[in-house]
Amino acid sequence: MSRESASKIERLRCLAMYLDSDPFLTDEDLAQIFNVSVQTIRLDRAVLKIPEHRQRLKNVAMGMGAPLRTLSGGEIVGELLDLDVGRNGTSILDVTPEMTLSKIRVLRGHHLFAQANSLAVAVINAEAALTGIARVSFKQPVYCGEKVLAKAVIKSNKGNKYMVKVVSYVKGEVVFQAKFIVFAIAEEVPQ
Amino acid sequence: MSRESASKIERLRCLAMYLDSDPFLTDEDLAQIFNVSVQTIRLDRAVLKIPEHRQRLKNVAMGMGAPLRTLSGGEIVGELLDLDVGRNGTSILDVTPEMTLSKIRVLRGHHLFAQANSLAVAVINAEAALTGIARVSFKQPVYCGEKVLAKAVIKSNKGNKYMVKVVSYVKGEVVFQAKFIVFAIAEEVPQ
DNA sequence: TATTAATTAGTACCAGGTGCTAAAAATAGT
DNA sequence: ACTATTTTTAGCACCTGGTACTAATTAATA
Numbered sequence: 241m242s243r244e245s246a247s248k249i250e251r252l253r254c255l256a257m258y259l260d261s262d263p264f265l266t267d268e269d270l271a272q273i274f275n276v277s278v279q280t281i282r283l284d285r286a287v288l289k290i291p292e293h294r295q296r297l298k299n300v301a302m303g304m305g306a307p308l309r310t311l312s313g314g315e316i317v318g319e320l321l322d323l324d325v326g327r328n329g330t331s332i333l334d335v336t337p338e339m340t341l342s343k344i345r346v347l348r349g350h351h352l353f354a355q356a357n358s359l360a361v362a363v364i365n366a367e368a369a370l371t372g373i374a375r376v377s378f379k380q381p382v383y384c385g386e387k388v389l390a391k392a393v394i395k396s397n398k399g400n401k402y403m404v405k406v407v408s409y410v411k412g413e414v415v416f417q418a419k420f421i422v423f424a425i426a427e428e429v430p431q
Numbered sequence: 432m433s434r435e436s437a438s439k440i441e442r443l444r445c446l447a448m449y450l451d452s453d454p455f456l457t458d459e460d461l462a463q464i465f466n467v468s469v470q471t472i473r474l475d476r477a478v479l480k481i482p483e484h485r486q487r488l489k490n491v492a493m494g495m496g497a498p499l500r501t502l503s504g505g506e507i508v509g510e511l512l513d514l515d516v517g518r519n520g521t522s523i524l525d526v527t528p529e530m531t532l533s534k535i536r537v538l539r540g541h542h543l544f545a546q547a548n549s550l551a552v553a554v555i556n557a558e559a560a561l562t563g564i565a566r567v568s569f570k571q572p573v574y575c576g577e578k579v580l581a582k583a584v585i586k587s588n589k590g591n592k593y594m595v596k597v598v599s600y601v602k603g604e605v606v607f608q609a610k611f612i613v614f615a616i617a618e619e620v621p622q
Numbered sequence: 623t624a625t626t627a628a629t630t631a632g633t634a635c636c637a638g639g640t641g642c643t644a645a646a647a648a649t650a651g652t
Numbered sequence: 653a654c655t656a657t658t659t660t661t662a663g664c665a666c667c668t669g670g671t672a673c674t675a676a677t678t679a680a681t682a
Contacts, residue, residue: 248628264489266669277630282670292670294485294637297456300492318539349562350508350545357541373542376565439659468661473640485668491627592638 250325251276255284257320257362263296317354318390321364329363331355333388345356349380353418356406359392360420364402372401372421380415388415398422446475454487469505507580513552517609518587522546524579527585538573539590545605547597550583551611555593563612571606579606591615 242367253275259265259275267285285292291299318333333355335347357371382388390408397403400423408416442465449464450456456464458472467471476483482490509524524546526538548562573579581599588594591614599607 270454279630297488299494350548354541354542365613374567378562471660
């Protein structure tokens, strides 16, 4: 076995993102989500330097959203459904009223962008990544209550430069497309 | 003795106010403040129906630091400095820690996009507008604590279709550029 | 197969509580 | 002064959601 298994790294990334988007999850919750023991989750949090539940709540309550997070690429917009690090990923975004333009109940564009961009960054196997250039196309309006399924695929990779294509769908219809050039800015993620 | 002593009632009032202004205080803290035992504080909280420390923090956390935080619910991202509807506009965005990638303190791209996009939509003289296509380029990383000045200019306008260019600066340096094709989807607003 | 990594299990301990019972102290009322 | 009542303390078992540590077990592989 190499220094770290893919499944572990994958779980670590996922864990960081889960906790990023929902700091209210306890180790117990996470153990059930990932179908591992509570102890494993504790070890994971330890290597990720993610503080315990009480401390996370305190941080949120004090309005400091995020403390020191090592591995995390930051909060993912939407819910991660599937992540094959280094290849592709899928996320889903529930469109709630506050994401829409008040008059017409249409999803504001930057949410689609944010979902796609955070997914694009998530699939890169790096500690952190930055978006360089994006070519974005909004195909169809998305309405309140709909669910947006975003699929990201790494199209190419030269050194620390990745080309990621993201296509977002609502009920099978393409609503958004983007190509991101993303730069990994730290070494690959072995713990 | 009457049904309740004055000193007790006084302490209850005070206690409520203390906890109101600082929900982080533990029973232990309060016992010291009022110079009574922890048990007394617990009784007081019971009659006042003030929940325990953990629950108070959770309430605060749910109240302000929303669990599933995406982007601002407001219509415009950043603060509008100047707006000449139909021509151009300027907004400024304060980069706070929770907008950054934790490890490296770099502003996450979608915030720059959101600022620019919302400004682009704001300069259109319409009740609502949708972004069709965007060509985006992230020129320089932006760090925590910096202020991003975005300037939007309408470059052309045919019917309900507008071409808006947005350039964002930090200390005079261009950090972000984007061209948006925006469609006005409601009648013009009489200004 | 021996080695290394990864996971799980178990123990003792902690903070900050709940919920209960009981005793002690303070404060009247007559 | 004695009694009745209120108020405060104390002690105990138990809870959640952990920390910190050790040891055993279960893969995965070179």
